[in-house]
Amino acid sequence: MSDADNRVILNVGGIRHETYKATLKKIPATRLSRLTEALANYDPILNEYFFDRHPGVFAQILNYYRTGKLHYPTDVCGPLFEEELEFWGLDSNQVEPCCWMTYTSHRETQETLGILDRLDLDTDKLAEEDLYKKFGWEEEFLSNKLNFWQRIKPKLWALFDEPYSSMAAKIVAVVSVFFIVISILSFCLKTFPGLRVPIISNETVLIDENGSTSFVLHKHRSEPHTAFLYIECVCNSWFTFEIITRFAVTPDKREFLKSPVNIIDFIATLSFYMDMVLNQVLSEEETSYEVLEFFSIIRIMRLFKLTRHIAGLKILIHTFKASAKELLLLVFFLIVFIVVFAALIYYAERIQYNPENSFDSIPIGLWWAIVTMTTVGYGDMAPKTYAGMLVGALCALTGVLTIALPVPVIVSNFSMFYSHTQARSKLPKKRRRVLPVEAVRPKSQSAGPMGPKGPGQRGGLEGMKSGPGLLDSKLNRLGANTLQSMMSPFSVQSYFPLAMPNAAAAAPAQAAAAQASKLISGTVYG
Known part of the structure; x- marks a missing residue:
């Protein structure tokens, strides 16, 4: 077999690539390793295989067949590269280590966008059809078969849960x-x-002993002013009305009950009513105001309700969630170093005579190590010996380095979430739909020297020489305009447009065109 017979031409997206058939056999069970001339995308006239795929990615794929190393092109989006690899039957895990981090960055981006979708940070007004679709009433809405409750429920939900849906919703959010x-x-x-x-x-x-008595004012305790009770009654009345209304009109009550913000709101509101009931039921001697006021601290957790109205707080919370591994690593190293330096400072202060030694035990040294490593430095405890001062200096330096390590990761995660949120808010919500269109496959011929059932079936250039059938079909595919441009020198009408205005006068031009066609056929097939 000659060198020319061992070559194969691949036309990918209009760019022709030429390689050896043996090269494509290096990676078995792939699309390129199973190329045959019986495929529909094989062109026997041009002796090439045509693939309507991305030519830039295919250059790296073909290089993978040649060198055995798959590199990721930086000018291509990651999902597109994965689709191309899947089409050619290749595994994306074969990407070289030098390109792996760049290649997998799109997966982190997709995870981030998925988190932002769950956060529901959209500030655009929902279309009326999308609003009813959220409740599963899209068909009833389109057919105008909604009852009164079905009409009012989505609007009430948008009023209390979608601050950007209308001006009234913004007013409710401000209230x-x-x-x-x-x-x-x-x-x-x-x-x-x-x-x-x-x-x-x-x-x-x-x-005195004579039985003289006197009156003394004794202060038992202090209570908040009565005005605070009225303020709390008004505020909790609104919170009660809000949570009951939101629960009644929510599209998914299970998801509503699982939301941490709703759980905090419910517990904080319930604690107010429990406080009121206990104050009324229990007597003054039985009531422990300190305990009741301590449990009322749950109400301060209502600050987390602001995350429903401020997108930045949602991003900050999920930044800490995304940085959980780095934060746990920070806590682990802090605990290790705190225990180590607490033990060191305890023994360092006992080496020298030190009458003012404040480190009586290692647990007390733990408090000093925490304050020193976090660079707070209250000053209530300080080493007095030279060995203790050395330990203190090392403890402070270690704390600064340990705490500074995960900070860039947290800042990077917050910047990533925030930048994606800003980019996502600027994207158009409605895009042009691209309809999937299947490629037109050529019809198979049942007879003839070039047909699949013909006795003289041959492939490649040999089949083209057996007869003019394939060339005729190729010329027909090029179109009448291309054929007319090819024969324009023989067109008499193009040179004498005024000499032959009727059909009879155009007969010599048609005869000249026929002769030109015969000359072209004779040149090609001869």
Whole structure:
């Protein structure tokens, strides 16, 4: 077999590639290793295989067959590269290590976009059809068969859960944020001594042995001013109305109950009513105001409700979730170094005589190590010996380096989430749909020297020499305009457009065109 017979031409996206058949056999069970002339994309006239695929990616794929190393082109998107590899029957895990990080970056991007989809950060108004589709009533909406509740429920949901859906929804969101801020301020201000009312009782005390008595005012405790109770009643009335309404109109009650923000809202609202009931049921002697006020700290967790209205808080929370591995690694190293330096400072302070030694035990040294490694430095405990000072310096330097290591990762994750959120908000919501169209496959001939059932069937250039049938079909495929441009020198009408205005006068031109066709056929087939 000659060298020319061992070559194969591949036309991929209009760019022709030529290689040896043995090269394509290097990777078995792939599309290129199973090429035969019986395939529909084989062109016997040009003796090439045509593939309507990305030519830039195919250059790297063909190089993989030649060298055995698969590199990732940097000017191609990752999902497109994966689709091309899947079409050619190759495994994406064969990408070289030098290109692996660049190649897999699109997977992280897709995961990030998936998280942003679940966060529901869209600030655009939902179309009415999409709104009813969310509740599963799209067909009823299109056929206009909705009852009153089905019409009003999606609108109420959008009013309380989609702040950007309408002006009324924005007003509801502002009112909700207002009551959250007022509730938190009330919770904080009622602990201020100047805003608390002392509970005083008049007690009689014995002054001397003669039985003389006197009255003394005794302060038992202090309670918040009555105004704070009214403020909390108004705020919690709104919170109760809001959570009941949102639960009634939510499209998925199970997902509503699983939401952490809704759980916090429910517990905080419930704690207010439990506080009211216990104050009414229990007597003053049985009531422990300190315990009740401690449990009311749950209400401050309502700050997390602001994540429903502020997209940046959602991004920040999920940034910490995405950086959980780095944060756990930070905590692990901090615990290890804290224990090590607590033990070192304990023994370092005992080496020298030190009457002012504050490190009586290793557990006390743990507190000093935490304060030193986090660079807080309260100053309540400090080493007095030279060995202890050396340990303290090493502890501070280690803390700075340990805490600084995961910070860039967290900042990078936040920047990635935020940049994708900004880019996603600027994307057009409606795009032109691309319809999948199958390639037109040529009809098989049942007879003839070039047909699949013909006795004289041959492939390649040999089949082309057996007769003019394939060339005729090729010329027909080129179209009448191309054929006319090829024969334009023989067209009499193009040179004498005014001499032959009728069909009879055009007969010599048609005869000249026929002779030209015979000359071309004789040249090709001869």
